[in-house]
Amino acid sequence: MRVVATHDGGLCRVRLPGGLLTAAQAEAIAQAALAHASGTLELTNRANLQVRGIRAGSEAALSEALVAGGLGPSASASADLCTADELRNLMLAPLAGLDPAALLDTTTLAAPIVAMLQNEPRFAALSPKFALLIDGGEALAALDHPHDIWLAATAHEGGARFMFGLAGCPGDGAFGSIAAAQATPLIRALLHAFLDLAGPGQLRMREVVAAHGLQAVLKQALRHASIDIANETASGWQRSKVDTGLRLGAHRLNDRTGYVGCQPPLARLDAATLRGLAALAQTHGDGTLRITPWQGAILPHVANDAMPAVIAALHALGLITDAAHPLARTIACTGSTGCAKSRADTKADALLLAAHLPPKIHVHLSGCERSCAAAHRAPFTLLAVAPGAYDVYEDIDESVAQNSSENIEERDAAPFGRRVARHLTIEAAAQLLEHLSMQPHAQRAPEHS
Numbered sequence: 001m002r003v004v005a006t007h008d009g010g011l012c013r014v015r016l017p018g019g020l021l022t023a024a025q026a027e028a029i030a031q032a033a034l035a036h037a038s039g040t041l042e043l044t045n046r047a048n049l050q051v052r053g054i055r056a057g058s059e060a061a062l063s064e065a066l067v068a069g070g071l072g073p074s075a076s077a078s079a080d081l082c083t084a085d086e087l088r089n090l091m092l093a094p095l096a097g098l099d100p101a102a103l104l105d106t107t108t109l110a111a112p113i114v115a116m117l118q119n120e121p122r123f124a125a126l127s128p129k130f131a132l133l134i135d136g137g138e139a140l141a142a143l144d145h146p147h148d149i150w151l152a153a154t155a156h157e158g159g160a161r162f163m164f165g166l167a168g169c170p171g172d173g174a175f176g177s178i179a180a181a182q183a184t185p186l187i188r189a190l191l192h193a194f195l196d197l198a199g200p201g202q203l204r205m206r207e208v209v210a211a212h213g214l215q216a217v218l219k220q221a222l223r224h225a226s227i228d229i230a231n232e233t234a235s236g237w238q239r240s241k242v243d244t245g246l247r248l249g250a251h252r253l254n255d256r257t258g259y260v261g262c263q264p265p266l267a268r269l270d271a272a273t274l275r276g277l278a279a280l281a282q283t284h285g286d287g288t289l290r291i292t293p294w295q296g297a298i299l300p301h302v303a304n305d306a307m308p309a310v311i312a313a314l315h316a317l318g319l320i321t322d323a324a325h326p327l328a329r330t331i332a333c334t335g336s337t338g339c340a341k342s343r344a345d346t347k348a349d350a351l352l353l354a355a356h357l358p359p360k361i362h363v364h365l366s367g368c369e370r371s372c373a374a375a376h377r378a379p380f381t382l383l384a385v386a387p388g389a390y391d392v393y394e395d396i397d398e399s400v401a402q403n404s405s406e407n408i409e410e411r412d413a414a415p416f417g418r419r420v421a422r423h424l425t426i427e428a429a430a431q432l433l434e435h436l437s438m439q440p441h442a443q444r445a446p447e448h449s
């Protein structure tokens, strides 16, 4: 498994297909993190887990311990693939196979797709960042994270089908729909088409679509498989609404069981906390965890009458279970303690800000323009400009922004939105957010200083 150097030691991203982590795998990660690294772990916004602070010279031992624990490429993949590569991102909804409201159980698709990605030698050429989403229509889903290929279940009179699209998210505009049984052949054909068409340095589908056009990618894919695509079904299609608040707290799914969701503050936990989570999953659940794209975890199959005890145990571990908690509304990238690019200690500053965060405000602190912590545009972004100093951006509706400001630079301040203040301390940023939270957009001044 790949270990990359960072400011605070080696970093190993442990990819979890569908976000699924067994208690035994969690224990293997905790042991490896204590034996070969600092013990600090992070949950990512692609529902993966990463080990930080890997000691120099311990990279191979850590990788071996993780693979022995059933993580990373399977033993059936060739030795070359194991050493040269790692699993690709395959995201499912955190409640895949559990949510009675879902149109399809996507968990049954995950294993053949992961096997195909590992065992077909040509797919070793895909970038480790190449990402797939298979959405079963669950009530809880992350739909704002662009994927190279996405499939989303949709109701159809002849049975549920999959809408699909490239280089985007469900809701960006589907290309067409396919029968559910053709999901794996379609993905395989699209991966081959991508590799056929990708030029030097083109690692992601958006680059290939930009270079050749969507129709050319699809045409190429159909040379690899005969798939019946219904284009007309895509027109006007909209994915049903989701409630991301369902990621936290206790929720019944039937008369007997449900799930409990939690998240560590700012996506970080230590090995002991991961062990505690795994123990809870074994005692009160089915021995599994599901890592979520909101950098948290879900314990499935918890008995309804055990939920209060599980919530109390999660709080004792320092985990958050309430979507209204300020730290459930605050995300921050690694920051200067772990990333040389960061202009500020975003994690420490985020803790300061959270103590003063107005109700209902969601905020993202980023150490530089790369925006590693957020795949989407947050309602408010604090972009570090110097230690302890941030420019503040707001994801304001563009039509409102154009009415309230003629400043072209402000309107074009993507990817974070419109800049509303420069070079603020955390205390001043908290005051500004308080002020903005009480104003409708149209009444806001273009920029505060």
Ligand code: SF4
Pocket (backbone or CB within 6 Å): 333, 334, 335, 339, 340, 341, 342, 343, 366, 367, 368, 369, 370, 371, 372, 373
């Ligand atoms: S957003 Fe920038 S500073 Fe933060 S972790 Fe990513 S690269 Fe580093």
